[in-house]
Each structure stands twice: as C-alpha cells, then as structure tokens.
Amino acid sequence: MRKVVVFILLFFLILLSLPLSHSIAQNTQVELLLNPNITMELYPGFEEYYKTYNWFCVTLMVTNSGPYFKGELVVKNFNYNNEYTTSMRKYIELPTNTLKKFQIYLSPDFTHSWRADFSVELVDMSGKLFFSTKKSVKLIDKSQTLVLVLSKDKGGLNYLTGPQTNLWPNSNLLILYPDITCLPDRWIGYDGVDIIIINNFSLLDSLDSVQQKALEEWLNMGGKLLISSSGNPIEFSNTFLDKVLPLEFKSNIILPKLNSFKKYSGHSINIDLPGISVVQSSIKPEVYAKILLQEDNIPLITTSYAGNGKITYLAFDISKEPFKNWDNKMKFWAKILRDLYFDSILPVKLTAEEGNHILYDIPSLKPPSFSFLGIYLFIYIICIGPMNYFILKRFDKREFTIITIPVMIFFFSMGTYLIGYTSKGGSIIQREISIVKLNEASSFANIDTFISLFSPNKSNYKIDFQKSNIWPENITPTSYDYPLYTILKEGEKNSIENINLNMWSIGTFRAFSGRSLADGFYVNNLEINIDNKTGDIIDLKGTIINKTGKNLEDLCLIYNSSQIAYIGKIKKEINNFQVNFNSRVLNGIELTNYWSDKCNLKEDKIQDKLKKNLSGKVMESLFAKQSHGLILLGWNEEPLEDININRVAKKEVLNLFLINILIKDHVK
Structure with missing residues (x-):
C-alpha cells in the first residue's frame, strides 16, 4: 500500500513539473536565439507619447558588433489576451561594427486593440530570432x-x-x-x-x-x-x-x-x-x-x-x-x-467608419430580399415534403425516398450556390475612392484614399503601393465577417500582406499620400458680387486655369458652407465661367440635394449613388464646422495612385476634388 501511495505522489509531482520544465525550455530557447552582438534602443513617438488614432514613429538605434546581418525589424502589438493582431515589418541591413538608426511607422490600425505596449523583434531572412524587447508608450487623448x-x-x-x-x-x-x-x-x-x-x-x-x-x-x-x-x-x-x-x-x-x-x-x-x-x-x-x-x-x-x-x-x-x-x-x-x-483651409476628414459606410455600398454584398428567400424556401419544403411523398405514393415507390431526398437536397444546394454566384458575381472588385484636397495656386495635393477589396471566394491577397510615400492601414470593421489580421511591410514600396478574405466578403483599407498634381489649379480675373446688407454672395465670374492634368465634372462652388452655385464640367487648361448663387442659406442636406438635382444623379447607378453619399458627407461637414471661404467641389474617375493587388481585379475609381479658392481683392 505504501508503495502505491509513493508511486501516486511521484506521478503527480512529474505532472506538476511539466509546465515549469516547458517554460524553462522555452526561456532557454529564446536566450539561445538571442545574439549578444546585436543591441537595440527604442525611442517611440515624441518623448514616448503617442496620440490615439494616428500614425506614430518608432526610432531604433541598433548596434552590431558581430558579422554582417540581413533581416527584418518586426513590430507587434498585443491585446489584453496577450495575442498580437497586427505586425509591421521593415527590411534592414547591419554591416559589421556599426551603429545605425532606423525608423518604422505604426498605423492607427496597429493600436485598435493594444495595451499601450508593443514588441520589437529582429529576425534574419530565415525567420530566426536574434533580438526581442518590449516597450510601453504614454497615450495622449484625441481631445488634447x-x-x-x-x-x-x-x-x-x-x-x-x-x-x-x-x-x-x-x-x-x-x-x-x-x-x-x-x-x-x-x-x-x-x-x-x-x-x-x-x-x-x-x-x-x-x-x-x-x-x-x-x-x-x-x-x-x-x-x-x-x-x-x-x-x-x-x-x-x-x-x-x-x-x-x-x-x-x-x-x-x-x-x-x-x-x-x-x-x-x-x-x-x-x-x-x-x-x-x-x-x-x-x-x-x-x-x-x-x-x-x-x-x-x-x-x-x-x-x-x-x-x-x-x-x-x-x-x-x-x-x-x-x-x-x-x-x-x-x-x-x-x-x-x-x-x-482653427482656421483650417478644408476642415474635412472622414473617419474610418464613414469611409467603410461608403465602401460597403456594393451590390454584391446585398443579401437577397426576404420575399425571394421565403418563396425559395417554400418551394424547397413543398418539393422535398408533400410533392415527393405524393409522387412516390402514386407510383408505389415510397422506398425511393432514400434516393429522391438526397438528390433534391443536392440540386437545391446547387441552385442556392448558382443564385448566390449570379447575384454576387465571380469577379474580384477593387474600389478606390479618394478625397483630394488642394489649395489654389499650389500644386501639392493631400490625397486620402479609401480602398475596398471584394473577394468572390476564400483567398489570400496582397496590396502593393507603388510609391513609398503612400501610407496604408487596415480599417476593416471587426464586426464584419471576422477580425482581419494583416502584415504591413515598409520599404521602397509599402504593402499590406496576409489579407485572408472569406467567400463573398470584403476588406477595407485607407491610404494617405501627398504629391504634386502637375502645375496645380488657379482662378484668374475673379469678380465676386456680395450683398452688403446680408453678406451673402450674389454672383461670381472668372477664369479657371486647370493644370492638374485631370478633367473635372459635376462641379460646384460652395461659399461660407451655406451657399452653392453649379458649374458643371471643366476641362484641362482654361475655362471661363459665370454663375449665380442660391439666394437663401442652405444646410448640409439642402446643399447636397441642390447639387445632386443639378447633376441629374440617378439612385440606381452605383457611381452616382457613391458621389451623392460622399458629397453629402463633405457638405454636411463643412456646414457643421461653419467653414468660411470659397470651395470648389468636383469629381474625376481616373486613377490617381498606382495601387495593385496580386490578382486580376475589376477596378472602380472615384476622386472627389476639394479646392480652396483664395479670395483676395476680388469682392465688389
């Protein structure tokens, strides 16, 4: 009996020691992988502060006293379950006996679910770990x-x-x-x-x-x-x-x-x-x-x-x-x-939620109507139940139900798939909607691009941005489909990798960039007629010199965020115009309706619907912030940025141009 008790005690001691031995083995493995010739110091943000919902910079001072090293810096965030959801990667080279400074930029997506700390790893090209450390940051509230x-x-x-x-x-x-x-x-x-x-x-x-x-x-x-x-x-x-x-x-x-x-x-x-x-x-x-x-x-x-x-x-x-x-x-x-x-030229910046609302407006994502589903299920129930029974009874073959029921289930399943395929399509759809902000007499454009990727089947995608000055982030809502955990790679061409999409699902992304648009946009010989009693604008005429290299259509002018005049279409180079403004003050919704009526937009046309939705958000934002000045709003459907995915896709492009017109000495 004593031997049995001793044996049982030894057995439980062995079981209790297994997790500890596994932990020791793990720690030993990490220490063996670490290279004592490489050291690293981290300097996140500004004085270790980070403002929520914004990009921020992490500076790394890396010393290599060993052999020449090629690999990647890998930055990971951690949620409260101690799981990392997003990683940023950057290729680096470390010559022998050098101290090098690297900077890596972390997107707002990186901080959606983190605990205000992150880890930095240094791995070689085979993925072997050479260095690992963690760092905390101090968060700044968005209101500060x-x-x-x-x-x-x-x-x-x-x-x-x-x-x-x-x-x-x-x-x-x-x-x-x-x-x-x-x-x-x-x-x-x-x-x-x-x-x-x-x-x-x-x-x-x-x-x-x-x-x-x-x-x-x-x-x-x-x-x-x-x-x-x-x-x-x-x-x-x-x-x-x-x-x-x-x-x-x-x-x-x-x-x-x-x-x-x-x-x-x-x-x-x-x-x-x-x-x-x-x-x-x-x-x-x-x-x-x-x-x-x-x-x-x-x-x-x-x-x-x-x-x-x-x-x-x-x-x-x-x-x-x-x-x-x-x-x-x-x-x-x-x-x-x-x-x-507070004196902002164009105080318009869509949130990720507002961008998603527009990007998700794809016919392929809309479910079948309730009435159609009800009729389809009713036919299925009738066929597999009463109809199947009475037909087999008529021919005295009721034992064939073991064959007819699976056959009908198969054909109705195939019918369901074909209906879904017909309504949702089998094409990959890449949608790009950009807000382009320009200041008159300046060729530099602030470009905020919302990107959606619709997948007709379960697949893995990669998005390449052909310029290193385009900064992308993942804004896919976690409430849709499932959390989309991606890898952002920073280099000569920034990219988003590991985009795993389910069948008939969508991933959404955002990219910030800035660059010159040819020679910019100018207004000459501008004459503005203002009502001295009310301060409202009556009419305006002048010459638009469009040297952005883009034709603009559905153009309008908005004055003090409450008056509007429709221009129509302008071509490249020189365009003379004269317009009358509405006589009463309009709110954001009224501005949108006035503009859409003048443009003859059609609700059943997806491009027109997108134009109205985005223009409406912009006009409502201008009115809410009581923006003063003269703003030109127009549309273009030519690609602005070279954004490619690793598959053949159907591209849909829309660009909303917002141009601030500088009112100098033109008021009479």
Missing part, C-alpha cells in the same frame, strides 16, 4: 492638442501645458520638446501633431535634409507651423522655410514701442528703451499672405499658406522680454493659436 517645440530653450513654453480656460473653451495643450535625432524622416510621423513651434532654433545646423523634407511635406499636407524669429535676417537661409515663407527678409530694426499690440490682443505691452529688435521684411511678389499685425508699416505677424498647411510668422522672439514675463501673454497666445489652429 499636441504641440511640438523646436527650440534651444527647453521648457520655455511649459506654461501652456494642461487645461487652459484663457486660450479657448476646453483647451488642453501638451507641450513637448522632442529629441532632434529622433525626429521623423517621413511626414507621416507627424500625423498626430497639431502645431509645431520653431523658436531660437537653427534648422540648418540641427536637421538633415531628409528631416527638413519631412517637415515641409507635413506642412503641405495640412500642418500648422508657428515661427518666432530669433532676430537674425538670414536664420532661415538654405532651409525649407526659405521657400515656404511668404517674406523677403531685409535687416534688423529697433522699435521703441508696440502700440499695435493693444488692437491685436486687447492689451498693451511696455517696452524698455532702447526698444525691441525685430526683423524687417516685405511680402514676396505674387504670393498670397496676410499681415495680421504691423507697427510703423513693418510686418510683425504674418500668416500664409503652404500647400494645405498654414504658417504664422512672428518677426520677434516670443521667448524673450518683454513677452516672456508679460502679464497678458496668455491673451496673446490665445489670439495667435486660435487663428492658426
């Missing part, structure tokens, strides 16, 4: 305004951080001073940044040409840039600011007083003698710029546009006296930041 400050004076603007009652209602700024070496080399790395302030900072000495190009592209894509001069007229020479700033700089001048400040911010400012040093400048010829504040005909605050972005330039150093300890500096900042942050 993220402000990056490039300055030698670290912490000089920290008084702006946190909830503020004297900037604008519910304002909540986070001021960060990023490590210069970790600044992104691609514009997408600044996706979550709302404002960048440059003050007392040498771009030429601190940033390389690639980092400067990334900043310039971020500005063109719609960034907001505030520049405070350090008092040197040539401080921006040979940098991207020399090109985008609307000013020609001359020399320094001492101003003994700043009386104009009271008119601008509501409060005067005292200056000790001899005065304050400012940079004297003048607006470049044929450049649109607005002087917000001047003293003795010297521009002190100037605002202008660069692509879809906006720049505010201060001719003085905001970090020095008399501004540094000015009692009313918060009132001044409130005026400056409100003008910069």
Whole structure:
C-alpha cells in the first residue's frame, strides 16, 4: 500500500513539473536565439507619447558588433489576451561594427486593440530570432492638442501645458520638446501633431535634409507651423522655410514701442528703451499672405499658406522680454493659436467608419430580399415534403425516398450556390475612392484614399503601393465577417500582406499620400458680387486655369458652407465661367440635394449613388464646422495612385476634388 501511495505522489509531482520544465525550455530557447552582438534602443513617438488614432514613429538605434546581418525589424502589438493582431515589418541591413538608426511607422490600425505596449523583434531572412524587447508608450487623448517645440530653450513654453480656460473653451495643450535625432524622416510621423513651434532654433545646423523634407511635406499636407524669429535676417537661409515663407527678409530694426499690440490682443505691452529688435521684411511678389499685425508699416505677424498647411510668422522672439514675463501673454497666445489652429483651409476628414459606410455600398454584398428567400424556401419544403411523398405514393415507390431526398437536397444546394454566384458575381472588385484636397495656386495635393477589396471566394491577397510615400492601414470593421489580421511591410514600396478574405466578403483599407498634381489649379480675373446688407454672395465670374492634368465634372462652388452655385464640367487648361448663387442659406442636406438635382444623379447607378453619399458627407461637414471661404467641389474617375493587388481585379475609381479658392481683392 505504501508503495502505491509513493508511486501516486511521484506521478503527480512529474505532472506538476511539466509546465515549469516547458517554460524553462522555452526561456532557454529564446536566450539561445538571442545574439549578444546585436543591441537595440527604442525611442517611440515624441518623448514616448503617442496620440490615439494616428500614425506614430518608432526610432531604433541598433548596434552590431558581430558579422554582417540581413533581416527584418518586426513590430507587434498585443491585446489584453496577450495575442498580437497586427505586425509591421521593415527590411534592414547591419554591416559589421556599426551603429545605425532606423525608423518604422505604426498605423492607427496597429493600436485598435493594444495595451499601450508593443514588441520589437529582429529576425534574419530565415525567420530566426536574434533580438526581442518590449516597450510601453504614454497615450495622449484625441481631445488634447499636441504641440511640438523646436527650440534651444527647453521648457520655455511649459506654461501652456494642461487645461487652459484663457486660450479657448476646453483647451488642453501638451507641450513637448522632442529629441532632434529622433525626429521623423517621413511626414507621416507627424500625423498626430497639431502645431509645431520653431523658436531660437537653427534648422540648418540641427536637421538633415531628409528631416527638413519631412517637415515641409507635413506642412503641405495640412500642418500648422508657428515661427518666432530669433532676430537674425538670414536664420532661415538654405532651409525649407526659405521657400515656404511668404517674406523677403531685409535687416534688423529697433522699435521703441508696440502700440499695435493693444488692437491685436486687447492689451498693451511696455517696452524698455532702447526698444525691441525685430526683423524687417516685405511680402514676396505674387504670393498670397496676410499681415495680421504691423507697427510703423513693418510686418510683425504674418500668416500664409503652404500647400494645405498654414504658417504664422512672428518677426520677434516670443521667448524673450518683454513677452516672456508679460502679464497678458496668455491673451496673446490665445489670439495667435486660435487663428492658426482653427482656421483650417478644408476642415474635412472622414473617419474610418464613414469611409467603410461608403465602401460597403456594393451590390454584391446585398443579401437577397426576404420575399425571394421565403418563396425559395417554400418551394424547397413543398418539393422535398408533400410533392415527393405524393409522387412516390402514386407510383408505389415510397422506398425511393432514400434516393429522391438526397438528390433534391443536392440540386437545391446547387441552385442556392448558382443564385448566390449570379447575384454576387465571380469577379474580384477593387474600389478606390479618394478625397483630394488642394489649395489654389499650389500644386501639392493631400490625397486620402479609401480602398475596398471584394473577394468572390476564400483567398489570400496582397496590396502593393507603388510609391513609398503612400501610407496604408487596415480599417476593416471587426464586426464584419471576422477580425482581419494583416502584415504591413515598409520599404521602397509599402504593402499590406496576409489579407485572408472569406467567400463573398470584403476588406477595407485607407491610404494617405501627398504629391504634386502637375502645375496645380488657379482662378484668374475673379469678380465676386456680395450683398452688403446680408453678406451673402450674389454672383461670381472668372477664369479657371486647370493644370492638374485631370478633367473635372459635376462641379460646384460652395461659399461660407451655406451657399452653392453649379458649374458643371471643366476641362484641362482654361475655362471661363459665370454663375449665380442660391439666394437663401442652405444646410448640409439642402446643399447636397441642390447639387445632386443639378447633376441629374440617378439612385440606381452605383457611381452616382457613391458621389451623392460622399458629397453629402463633405457638405454636411463643412456646414457643421461653419467653414468660411470659397470651395470648389468636383469629381474625376481616373486613377490617381498606382495601387495593385496580386490578382486580376475589376477596378472602380472615384476622386472627389476639394479646392480652396483664395479670395483676395476680388469682392465688389
């Protein structure tokens, strides 16, 4: 008996030790795979902060003291079940005895279900693990305004951080001073940044040409840039600011007083003698710029546009006296930041949910009608039940039910499949719907493309983006079909891989890009007739010079987000036009209906239905945000980006152009 008890105890001890031994074996295996010659340091985001629902950059400093290495950086997210759902991959090479900097960009899809931490692995070309580490990030709420400050004076603007009652209602700024070496080399790395302030900072000495190009592209894509001069007229020479700033700089001048400040911010400012040093400048010829504040005909605050972005330039150093300890500096900042942050050229950006709503409007995805299904099931029940019984009874062959029932089930199953195939089709459908935002007199376009991929059968797909400056993400709703876990590869051509779709299912994606469209879009000889009593526009005429290389149709003009005039179609090059606007103020739905009636859109035509849905969302967004100015809206059906999948697909392309018309001195 004692031997039996001892045997049972030993048996249970062995069972209990199995998980521990397996865990030890696993840890040992990982340690054996790690290469002591390779070390890595991670620097995520800006000061390890990340803004939700935006792209962000991870900088990696990798040291290799061993042999030449080729492989991939693999970044994975983890959900609360400790499972990774999305991975990003980037090919790298590490020569012997080198320290190299790499940057990898993580999409909003990467953070949909993570725990605010991620892992980075280094694997060779065979998939063997060489290095693995985990890193956490600090999340910034979407309601917060993220402000990056490039300055030698670290912490000089920290008084702006946190909830503020004297900037604008519910304002909540986070001021960060990023490590210069970790600044992104691609514009997408600044996706979550709302404002960048440059003050007392040498771009030429601190940033390389690639980092400067990334900043310039971020500005063109719609960034907001505030520049405070350090008092040197040539401080921006040979940098991207020399090109985008609307000013020609001359020399320094001492101003003994700043009386104009009271008119601008509501409060005067005292200056000790001899005065304050400012940079004297003048607006470049044929450049649109607005002087917000001047003293003795010297521009002190100037605002202008660069692509879809906006720049505010201060001719003085905001970090020095008399501004540094000015009692009313918060009132001044409130005026400056409100003008910069809220005055958006085209405040239209669809959410992933809104994009999916449009992409999923595919006839192939619509189920059969309830009445059709009811009739089909009724016929099936009648055939397999009473009809089968009475026919076999008539011929006294009821024992044949063992044959007739399976045969009828087979034929009805085949009929069901054929009906589904006929209604849903057997073609792969690749749909691309782009929102193209342009600023008049600028050729740079901000392109936001929504992509859907309809699969008629269970298959695996890959999407290739032929330019490295196109940044894709997976926006497939998890409520449809099943969670779609993908691999995003970053390189000379970015791609999305491992797209596993079921039969008659759809995957949806989004891609951001920016590039020049030929020589842009211009309006000349513009004459605007405004009602002096109401401020409403009456009529307008001018010449549209379309050098985007694209014909536009179903064109309309929207003024102050509430008045509309229909133009129709414009061709490339020169188009003269004259239009009358509706006499009363319309809301977003009324604007959409007015435009669709003029276009003669047909609800049963899928392209027309898509146009109305997307145009409606844009017009409602403009009206909701009370956007001011003159916006041109038009459509084009030519491919804008080279986006390919690894199968032959039927392509559907629609491009909505939104062009901001700069109203200068054309009002009469």
